[in-house]
Amino acid sequence: MLTFIRIKFVKEKENLNNKTIFIIEEYHINDLSLNLILSNKIKIKASYYFKDEEEKKNFIKYYDFKDKIKINYEILNLKKKNNKELFNYYNYLKNKNINYNILINKMTLIKKSKNPLIIIKNKIYRYISSKKTSNYMKAFILGNNEINKNYKRIYKKLGINHLFAISGMHISIFTAIFLKLFQLLKIEEDKRYIFVSILLIFYMFLTSFLPSITRAGIFFILLAINRIYYFYIKPINILLLTISLVLLINPYFILDIGFIYSSLISFFLIYFSDYLENLSYFKSLLFVSIISMIVSFPITIYLNFEINLLSFIFNLFYVPFVSIIFFPLLLLNLILPIDFLISFLIFI
Incomplete structure (x- = not known):
């Protein structure tokens, strides 16, 4: 007899209580629009509109992650969608455990973070923001x-x-590059995997532990442990263990679309990995594109209400272009001034 237990994660909604002091957790700039995730025991979504380019430049110059700010704001309604074919912004915020949406009228910097890791993270963000192709590098x-x-x-x-x-694709490229680099430096195999695992932990921190990155990062670390200590656990079982661990760490990740996409596609690619090994590069690429499209088809239809049936053909070109050329060049742009080359590739 099987018994199913439904577990519901309930977190009592806290009140703003006229709070005016918050910590900047995330921010995104698009033209003169600024979107932030702020925290002070509760998480809130905030919007602000720069008056001009000068104010925007001042924000970029003086504000960073984990800065403490004082704000004057008005609370916006979290409207539930009326049209089932529209993006459900209400559920999107709820899924991220955000209960309030506010519009900031005035913002004042109170205190900078003195945490060494936060300082390093902010310096990396500032360095990347200084690049001409910073939008693509950030993405x-x-x-x-x-x-x-x-x-x-x-x-x-x-x-x-x-x-x-x-x-997960970007993590695979990232780890492959560093594993090869450490191999060229004559570092022992076990140590290579340990060093890359440490880099991945920092990278997860750098990306604010995005669900898909956290899943892919922990998956690599568990694979490394399995390899170093000869546990001989099948990769598909390690993936399932990874998903379980990640959801134990943060149950709300199950509501993240990127996490769902990444986990499902990874599961089926690992499942067919033995078959893929016997295929030529082109056939393998074709098979991966088809599998990815079939697996993601129901989710894409649910989210977008449409799908491009030729997308797997476009992916045949763009997947190798991004994985072999574009993404490695973006990484190389961190140490070499090749913005002009990346700009040219974006243009064509």
Whole structure:
């Protein structure tokens, strides 16, 4: 006899109680629009509109993650969607455990964070923001998607918008590059996996522990442990263990679309991995594109109410382009001034 237990994670909604002091957890800038996630025992979504470019530049210059700010604001209604074919913004915020949406009228910096890790994170963000192709570098490296809205629409229509958000694919490229680099430096195999695991932990912190990155990062770390200590656990079982651990850490990740996409596609690619090993590069790429499209089809239809049936063909070109050329060049741009080359690739 099987017994199913339904567990519901309930967190009592706290009141703003006229709070005016908050910590900046996240922020995204699009033209003169600023979107923030703030915290003070509760998490709130905040919007602010810069008066001009000068005010925008001042914010970029003086404000960072984990800064303490004082704000004057008005509370906006979290409206439930009336049209079932519209994006459910209400549920989106609820899923992130955000109970309030506010509009900031005035914002004042009170205190900077003195945490060494936060200082390093802010310096990395500032360095990347100084690049001409910072929007793409933030999207691919930091998970902070500030790509032009018109380009986003094009990528969505082509069915390749998933390539412009950090996922398990980016983690695979990231780990492959560093494993190869440490191999060239004649570092022992076990130590290579340990060093890359440490880098991944810092990278998860750098990306504010995005669900898909956390899942992919923990998966690699568990694979490394399995390899180093010869546990001989099958990768698919390690993936299931990873998903369980991640959901124990943060149950709300189950509501994140990126996490669902990443977990499902990874499961089926691992399931068919033995078959993929016997295929040529082109056939393997074709098979991966088809599997990814079939697995993601129901979710895409549910979210967008449409799907481009030619998207797997576009993916045949864009997946290797992004994974072999574009993403590695963005990483290289961190140490070499090759903005011009990346700008050219974006243009064409």
